[in-house]
Amino acid sequence: EAGVAQSPRYKIIEKRQSVAFWCNPISGHATLYWYQQILGQGPKLLIQFQNNGVVDDSQLPKDRFSAERLKGVDSTLKIQPAKLEDSAVYLCASSQQGLAADTQYFGPGTRLTVL
Amino acid sequence: AQSVSQHNHHVILSEAASLELGCNYSYGGTVNLFWYVQYPGQHLQLLLKYFSGDPLVKGIKGFEAEFIKSKFSFNLRKPSVQWSDTAEYFCAVNASGAGSYQLTFGKGTKLSVIP
Numbered sequence: 001e002a003g004v005a006q007s008p009r010y011k012i013i014e015k016r017q018s019v020a021f022w023c024n025p026i027s028g029h030a031t032l033y034w035y036q037q038i039l040g041q042g043p044k045l046l047i048q049f050q051n052n053g054v055v056d057d058s059q060l061p062k063d064r065f066s067a068e069r070l071k072g073v074d075s076t077l078k079i080q081p082a083k084l085e086d087s088a089v090y091l092c093a094s095s096q097q098g099l100a101a102d103t104q105y106f107g108p109g110t111r112l113t114v115l
Numbered sequence: 116a117q118s119v120s121q122h123n124h125h126v127i128l129s130e131a132a133s134l135e136l137g138c139n140y141s142y143g144g145t146v147n148l149f150w151y152v153q154y155p156g157q158h159l160q161l162l163l164k165y166f167s168g169d170p171l172v173k174g175i176k177g178f179e180a181e182f183i184k185s186k187f188s189f190n191l192r193k194p195s196v197q198w199s200d201t202a203e204y205f206c207a208v209n210a211s212g213a214g215s216y217q218l219t220f221g222k223g224t225k226l227s228v229i230p
């Protein structure tokens with residue numbers, strides 16, 4: 001079974017530039033998550049999709065971050081404009097149904113450096 | 116909102132030593148508890164989880180964790196560690212909510228096992 005795919009693996013940009021990350025979840029998984037992991041911290045949920053609808057985006061900084069999952073499969077997360085404090089690893093995860101006890105399967109992450 | 120506290124930032128053990136990593140959470144309602152592990156250069160992956168039933172949960176690679184509701188704890192244990200257990204370990208909790216089972220992670224504990 002193929003895992004969660006993410007690209008790019010690394011990205012370096014200057015502040016005020018924009019950047020986009022892509023995620024392809026495990027086939028058949030209805031729920032997709034984007035997390036931000038700052039160095040020395042645990043992952044923090046940014047947004048959760050159930051199929052192509054948003055379930056929870058309460059921790060997404062909506063003035064600069066946006067995400068979509070138009071066809072209910074893959075997803076993109078965009079930051080525009082980036083700030084220095086956005087430097088982090090952005091993790092995508094998926095689960096079968098989004099139930100509380102479901103296992104979330106994580107991708108390798110995209111390491112973003114904002115200069 | 117729930118929160119998770121992991122007591123140790125970095126633990127160093129010799130091979131064959133016993134391991135116990137502390138995890139405490141704050142939330143007054145029903146919770147599901149998880150331990151995730153990230154081996155060097157690899158994705159976050161599930162080690163074990165508790166969602167109901169026997170509070171002593173067994174996971175992969177000889178790990179186990181005990182849910183003690185009265186202490187709001189879910190400590191991870193292994194009787195004899197190996198060099199291959201060198202990794203970062205994250206405790207996580209979620210609670211039932213209105214459609215979102217937001218997973219909250221602790222800051223992680225880095226385990227270094229010396230051969």
